[in-house]
Amino acid sequence: MSKAIPVIAIDGPSASGKGTVAQQVARILGFHFLDSGALYRLVALASFAGAQQHSEAELATLARELDARFDGDRIILENKDVTDALREESCGRHASVVAAIPAVRASLLARQRAFRREPGLVADGRDMGTVVFPDAGLKVFLTASAEERARRRYKQLIEKGMDANLPSLLRDLEERDRRDMARSSAPLVAAADALMVDSSKLGADQVVELVLGEWRKKQNRVL
Numbered sequence: 001m002s003k004a005i006p007v008i009a010i011d012g013p014s015a016s017g018k019g020t021v022a023q024q025v026a027r028i029l030g031f032h033f034l035d036s037g038a039l040y041r042l043v044a045l046a047s048f049a050g051a052q053q054h055s056e057a058e059l060a061t062l063a064r065e066l067d068a069r070f071d072g073d074r075i076i077l078e079n080k081d082v083t084d085a086l087r088e089e090s091c092g093r094h095a096s097v098v099a100a101i102p103a104v105r106a107s108l109l110a111r112q113r114a115f116r117r118e119p120g121l122v123a124d125g126r127d128m129g130t131v132v133f134p135d136a137g138l139k140v141f142l143t144a145s146a147e148e149r150a151r152r153r154y155k156q157l158i159e160k161g162m163d164a165n166l167p168s169l170l171r172d173l174e175e176r177d178r179r180d181m182a183r184s185s186a187p188l189v190a191a192a193d194a195l196m197v198d199s200s201k202l203g204a205d206q207v208v209e210l211v212l213g214e215w216r217k218k219q220n221r222v223l
């Protein structure tokens with residue numbers, strides 16, 4: 001029964017640090033890890049191939065039939081390593097657009113739930129605690145001010161030797177936040193029972209400790 005398999009859901013806006021935190025928590029607990037944003041980014045990337053515009057129904061089919069796999073920290077689309085292409089800002093921006101289409105979200109639902117395997121899963125995204133795993137044992141909603149998130153994204157890009165412009169990153173993040181929060185299907189919103197964590201003044205390690213502490217508390221209560 002997959003419902004008995006524990007899930008920790010970590011949701012929040014772009015660049016809130018949830019990916020880093022979710023990955024570390026998963027590694028420490030020996031759990032599987034789902035980067036659900038990567039699935040939306042894959043749909044966006046796959047839709048760039050060819051010059052034609054896709055209808056919503058075509059994008060939903062693309063999402064359902066996505067020939068993608070996660071191989072350690074690499075992401076493979078149709079036998080091609082697309083890990084770096086997925087992290088591009090243009091891909092994130094377009095992912096947020098395709099993610100607003102209800103049929104695309106529906107196409108990705110079963111694929112996301114299939115990540116729930118023994119001994120457990122840490123899932124990161126926007127609707128992990130509200131829609132995909134509403135029965136998650138722990139739900140965390142990670143936020144940080146838009147300015148702080150833009151600064152972090154800027155640092156990441158510069159460290160990778162990529163071009164970056166702070167004001168345009170901030171504008172982009174704010175636009176994505178607006179779109180992710182305003183859509184009618186599974187908008188970015190904290191689950192009523194989520195633990196709210198503002199990471200503006202916390203390092204990733206401190207947030208990881210906080211999440212693990214909360215998880216252990218919950219486990220002790222169950223035992």
Ligand code: DC
Nearest residue numbers: 036037038040095096099125126127
């Ligand atoms: O987490 P990310 O930046 O890789 O996500 C890219 C986009 O995908 C994000 O702007 C909104 C969308 N997304 C979503 O709608 N639901 C999720 N569970 C994860 C991501």
